[in-house]
Amino acid sequence: MHSDKSDGKNSLDYFSFSWMMVIALCITICLNWPTMNSRFWNTFSQTWYHIACANTFAAVFLMITFTNIFTIYLDSKWLWEENLWKRLFFQILLGLMAPVLICYFFGWASFYFLKVNISSTRYIRNMSSLLVLICIMINLLHIVLYYIHKVPGWIKNDARNLKTDLAEHLYIPDGKGEKKIATETIAYIFIDTKTTYIQHHNGDRDVCFVALDNLYKNLDHALFFRANRTHIISKLAVEGYEKFADRSLSVKVLPKTKDNISVSRLKATLFIQWFRASF
The missing domain is CATH 2.40.50.1020 (LytTr DNA-binding domain)
Structure with a gap:
């Protein structure tokens, strides 16, 4: 799911292109699943529904991509373990708010200009809150991956330091x-x-x-x-x-x-x- 970068701080690339595609597809299916009071199978066959799914996928994919880009950038500037509060502030600013705004305006603009009626889906009614929730979950997943990557190195360093400190x-x-x-x-x-x-x-x-x-x-x-x-x-x-x-x-x-x-x-x-x- 993630790979090491070859920079001096050994930071992460987090999600590869294929993983971002898979995550965006899963989120798109969840967001655009027809409501129970709509004609279920008929909705799937409509052209407007296909356009809605494509736009949703593109918007979510953009959000994941920019979250990934901004998080990698922040990893090169402020590590979580070295400057927690400063990193948290910029993570919220760049890793959360910026991708949500990019995703929101892309989705709003695309649906507006295409004049697509998506009232029978779950997406349009709770777009803002869902995007924020999804982006929070993606940021939390980035943090989990960060510590999964870092902890083994910390353990090895502690063991190495302990062995060095032991008296000869x-x-x-x-x-x-x-x-x-x-x-x-x-x-x-x-x-x-x-x-x-x-x-x-x-x-x-x-x-x-x-x-x-x-x-x-x-x-x-x-x-x-x-x-x-x-x-x-x-x-x-x-x-x-x-x-x-x-x-x-x-x-x-x-x-x-x-x-x-x-x-x-x-x-x-x-x-x-x-x-x-x-x-």
């Missing part, structure tokens, strides 16, 4: 200052007798005076998993896991621990998804 090193107080520890060297972090330790893949171990919660906030959650209250484990350290009857897990890591690390049944599914996911 932990700075651990050592009593006299701080010690820098590369996160890629960490196998797991655990608490033993109220003391926090950082266990490295090579077997080295550091005492850490930082709470597990604060450490976990600065770690890449694709690489590290909070198994329980006392353990944060690296995916690179996990050898495998074992399931129990109560649906909890027992995780085996290297370097080995005295006892396997337990994962509750509430976290078991999350752990399996984390363990199988690539990073």
